[in-house]
Amino acid sequence: MRGLMSAGLLAMAFTLSGCGAQPESHEAHEAPEHGAAAEDYERGPHRGRMLRDGNFAIEVTIFEDGAEPEFRLYAYRDDKPIAPADVRIALELKRLGGEVDRFAFRPEGDVLRGNGIVREPHSFDVTVTASEGGRRHRWSYASYEGRTTIAAAAAAAGGVRSERAGPATIDERIDMSGRIEITPEGKAEVRAWYPGRVLAMRAQLGDRVAKGQALARVESSHSLQSYTIPAPIGGIIVEKNANVGAMTGDRPLFVVADPAMLHAEFFVYPRDAERIRVGQAVALRSLSGAARLQASVEAILPTADLASQTLLAHVHLPASAAEQFRPGMGVEGSFVVAVQPVPLAVRTRAIQRFRDFEVVYAKSGNSYEVRMLDIGRRTPEWTEILGGLKPGTEYVTDGAFLIRADIEKSGASHDH
Incomplete structure (x- = not known):
């Protein structure tokens, strides 16, 4: 296991396996340490992984050129192609957390084509069974990407925290600039x-x-x-x-x-005027972001400025606001103009980049793995999830950038 290096943190032990990480045979194998390079296994004529048993071989590829990813397999005897119709194949993927995907194959031209989409991430333990000429063959290998393992104590010391994905309330907001003033x-x-x-x-x-x-x-x-x-x-x-x-x-x-009698004045432009209402919640923050509080709209003056056509919205501040805000300070306000419950959301701060995807890191035991997200509405606190994550999945909310950094340093691949 290797250390996750970050100033002031305890050394963490990680084990990462990259895509296509281990030699294969008809006997099952343990997952390798830290993702071997693609050259550590034999490639076939279609640049796929070669699985051999005697003079019979299967080449496993995932085709994803301009299409949804799918398995395409090629059969060989004595390194020469044989008719796909002469081979019966089944393939099983066991994912982190125990979920299993199964694929059957049908002949199509010179290829055995899988009957389903290989969903992201392409990280799993693979079992392939084949029968041809009265003989049966079986191979198992690990093909991981975006996965690492951390001891529980090391994760806690590094500030890694998690929670389960579920329903949330998404606030639609309008951001505006304003200033602090003493009330009349x-x-x-x-x-x-x-x-x-x-x-x-x-x-x-x-x-x-x-x-x-x-x-x-x-x-x-x-x-x-x-x-x-x-x-x-x-x-x-x-x-x-x-x-x-x-x-x-x-x-x-x-x-x-009286410096304790404050309100914030915001300039509401015509495009937003119809959506700002008395009583709406406002997240107020100083321009530096150091001072923050929750407030509400107390009044909207009905007269528009002749030059800018803006209206003036007053946001009430409690007496305690004088400890952070002073008259004349510039502020920013995020006005909640609509509230919508959604069935599945994650904390916005949990979202990271992985390849071309926005992801969170799912947690199962001491292992962590990317989940590629289909994202809907987003607010500073919550992001709606339309696909890529199952309800109830435990995911990393804090410390995700440390996991991402270790995976990137370990060279997690996306090679088949």
């Missing part, structure tokens, strides 16, 4: 009640003040009596527009803002 209720202007001269300013820019706290004292120009101006709300002084001795005017003396 969270901001107040502190103005003089009557024109006059400022006698005292009792708060500075950036000070936190409580509701009712004295902020300024003004002498009225009419009565020459002074009066105290309190803070209308609690919050932080974000503007200071006067000093002692100044005359009050149109500008507020202070502006107080």
Whole structure:
């Protein structure tokens, strides 16, 4: 077994078998270590695997040139082709997890053609039986691709986690950009009640003040009596527009803002306007992705911007959001505009690339193997599976990239 190398992880023991990995005979063989190269077995005239027993031989090929993969077998005696009608053949594939595929063959021209599609992955233990001229022959060999074996303790140490595939709810989302703002209720202007001269300013820019706290004292120009101006709300002084001795005017003396009273404003383009509704769930995140929370649409302003024709959607933020988000920050929001249950889905983060396929790694005991997927709708959390994976299959959700890396380093092939 070989080590899975990743900084900070324990050494892992892997055993990988590549496609076409072992010599064959009429006696069953153990699976080989780490996938031998294609040249480790004899190839026939059609570049297939030669199975010999005395002077009789079968060449096994999988034909997949512009068609669904299917077995095509050729029979020989003394290395010369014999009529396919003179041979009876059955072939059995045992897959990881114990599932068995069986194939019968019919003569067609100079070939024995299998009666079904050889579905991906082409990774299995193969048994071939043949009868001709009153004699019976039997061969067994391993032909693996995209498969590895890891001890349970090593997999756990490497962060490999799994769960079973099943039904899930797929959210259809629309992504938009926006910004964090203080709500109208969270901001107040502190103005003089009557024109006059400022006698005292009792708060500075950036000070936190409580509701009712004295902020300024003004002498009225009419009565020459002074009066105290309190803070209308609690919050932080974000503007200071006067000093002692100044005359009050149109500008507020202070502006107080409560940083815990926030909402996000999103610009909704006309193509999306009909699908955004009050109450919809929104996944909010900072531009860096470091800050995240779940929120909901609280209001959609009915007036469109004249230049851009966008509407403004307000997303309510809880008071705790002030720990991560500040007024003026740019944010991204993912709006859930539809919810659809699906019978089979996997975690999106589990999906990896293998050859030209998107795959997950199925787990059976301590073995892991690719499953090529037919994918439907996809969200950041879930991906709908239309084919290639059976419900209830245990698959790797975390650490899949480590398995993929080891398989790629081991040279898993797709050769028949």
